[in-house]
Amino acid sequence: MGRRAAALALLLALAAALPYRCAAASDHHDGGTAGGGSAGAGSGSGRFCDRSLALTAAQQDRLLRFAAVLREELALDDGIVLLSRSGLDLSRFAIRYSHAALGWRSEQGIWSARQLYYACDEGRPRIFDQGLAGFVLGTDDAALGYVSLVRLPAEASAPLRTALLDTARVQQLLAPSYSANAYVYSLRYQNCNQWVMEMLAAGWGALAGGDDLRAQAQTWLAQAAYAPQPVEVGSRWLMLAAHFVPLLHLDDHPAQARAAMRLQVSLPQSVEQFVQQRYPASSRVELCHDEHQIVVHRGWSPVAAGCVAGADDRVIPLAD
Numbered sequence: 001m002g003r004r005a006a007a008l009a010l011l012l013a014l015a016a017a018l019p020y021r022c023a024a025a026s027d028h029h030d031g032g033t034a035g036g037g038s039a040g041a042g043s044g045s046g047r048f049c050d051r052s053l054a055l056t057a058a059q060q061d062r063l064l065r066f067a068a069v070l071r072e073e074l075a076l077d078d079g080i081v082l083l084s085r086s087g088l089d090l091s092r093f094a095i096r097y098s099h100a101a102l103g104w105r106s107e108q109g110i111w112s113a114r115q116l117y118y119a120c121d122e123g124r125p126r127i128f129d130q131g132l133a134g135f136v137l138g139t140d141d142a143a144l145g146y147v148s149l150v151r152l153p154a155e156a157s158a159p160l161r162t163a164l165l166d167t168a169r170v171q172q173l174l175a176p177s178y179s180a181n182a183y184v185y186s187l188r189y190q191n192c193n194q195w196v197m198e199m200l201a202a203g204w205g206a207l208a209g210g211d212d213l214r215a216q217a218q219t220w221l222a223q224a225a226y227a228p229q230p231v232e233v234g235s236r237w238l239m240l241a242a243h244f245v246p247l248l249h250l251d252d253h254p255a256q257a258r259a260a261m262r263l264q265v266s267l268p269q270s271v272e273q274f275v276q277q278r279y280p281a282s283s284r285v286e287l288c289h290d291e292h293q294i295v296v297h298r299g300w301s302p303v304a305a306g307c308v309a310g311a312d313d314r315v316i317p318l319a320d
Contacts, residue, residue, distance in 0.1 A: 059142040062318060066289045067136040069296065069316060070147055071111065073285060074132075078105050079157030080164060082150040082196070082275060083113050084268035087140045093231060096146055096302065097268035100193045101135065102164055103149075114164060116195040118178050118247065125178040125190065127170055144307060146288045150272055153281040156204065163203035172213040173198050179249040181242070184221075184228060184264050186252035187214055193266035197221060197274070204278070224278065228270030230262035276300060293317050 055063070074081070080102055087098040101115030112129040119126040130138075139145045152160065163169050179189030184197070201207065201217035201224075208216075233239055239261055242248040250258055257263055275282050286297045288307035296314040297303035309315045 055137070055142055060137070062289065062291070063137050063139065063142060063145070064133060065318065066145065066147075066287070066294055067133040069294050070136065070149070070287055071132050073149060073287065073296070074103070074105075074111055077151065079154065080104055080152055080160045082148075082152070082271065083135065084148040084150075084272070085135060085138065086144075086146040091305070095231075095267060095269065097148060099138070100196045100268040100271050101130075102160070102196060102199060103132075104161060104164060114170070116174065116190070116192040124176065125174060125195075127174055127195075144288070144290050146286065146303070146307070148268065148272065149285045149287070150275055151283045151285075152275070153279055156275075156279045156282070159206060160200065160203035163207075164199060166209070169202055169207075169209045169213065170199070172209055172211065173202060173217065175214065178247060179252065180247045181249065181263055181265050183252040183254075183257075184226070184266050185218055187218070188252040189249055190214075191266065193268060193271055196271055197226065197266050200271075200275070224274075226270075226274055228264055228266060228273075230257065230264050231267070233261040233263060235261070289318070291318070 081104075082100065083103045084097040084100045086096055090096070090098065099115070101113035103111055103113050105111050111132050113132065113135045114127065114129050116125050117128045118124075136145070136147065173195060175187065175190035175195075177189050178191065180191050182189040182191040182194050184194060190198075198214060198217035198221070201220040202213060205217070205220040207213060207220065210216075239250065239258070242250045253263055272284070276284075284298070284300050286303045288295050288297070288303050290307045293307070293309070294316040295303060295307050295309045296316070297310065298312075303313065304310060
């Protein structure tokens with residue numbers, strides 16, 4: 001392999017570990033689009049779309065049992081909840097969660113996660129509804145996974161539900177172009193977590209629908225002092241990767257941020273922090289699993305890395 005080819009291969013490998021990846025439509029689904037359509041899996045963006053996880057029967061069984069515990073946790077809820085899921089190992093960036101969605105319960109009692117996915121076969125982002133099992137099965141690591149659940153108080157849940165189930169407003173908040181590392185205050189691109197943030201703004205700000213709804217939402221977020229902690233990229237190689245990977249872009253980020261390699265991107269952690277700050281009555285439950293147990297951890301402090309149970313955590317053994 002030549003030096004230029006080797007450098008490109010390194011860039012692509014590094015880019016796969018960038019801490020901004022939202023799920024693509026080639027991941028596991030058990031639901032359809034919000035407002036019509038279907039979830040397909042193609043190869044429109046190369047290897048960065050075609051990354052669905054091949055599960056053994058034992059791994060699938062373990063993840064389905066994990067999803068059942070999440071469903072049990074939601075059994076008595078009927079409001080909107082914020083759901084976040086771990087993906088790639090991003091511990092080098094001090095990031096556990098990469099993908100957020102808004103959970104809602106139908107009149108028939110069925111829970112779905114409404115979220116933005118990149119539709120690989122269509123080459124554009126779409127809004128999908130996905131059951132809890134599909135949400136959990138979309139992980140990138142079948143051996144170790146985390147799900148965070150944030151419950152909202154009634155005064156936050158009610159207006160958000162109205163906006164979330166309004167198909168017109170949901171679609172008006174969807175940008176035509178996707179970037180996994182989208183800048184939080186640009187209309188050029190959008191990632192899954194940014195869509196969630198703008199959905200919160202539409203509901204909590206009682207924003208009127210229209211073609212300028214994303215602009216309204218970002219204005220509301222700025223007035224609400226939404227300012228996620230910048231991700232410290234820390235490597236020119238990783239920054240250069242944006243020139244080679246179709247789902248990564250830098251042209252929406254301010255020049256100063258690019259020069260400093262500090263990119264403001266909506267991630268589940270920043271979404272949760274905003275929710276907690278705006279509605280302190282919100283509560284949080286974190287569920288995790290390894291190959292031997294499921295741990296249910298309550299509170300805003302994170303469960304220990306490696307899914308190690310604390311003294312007050314509930315532990316559910318997983319048989320080998």
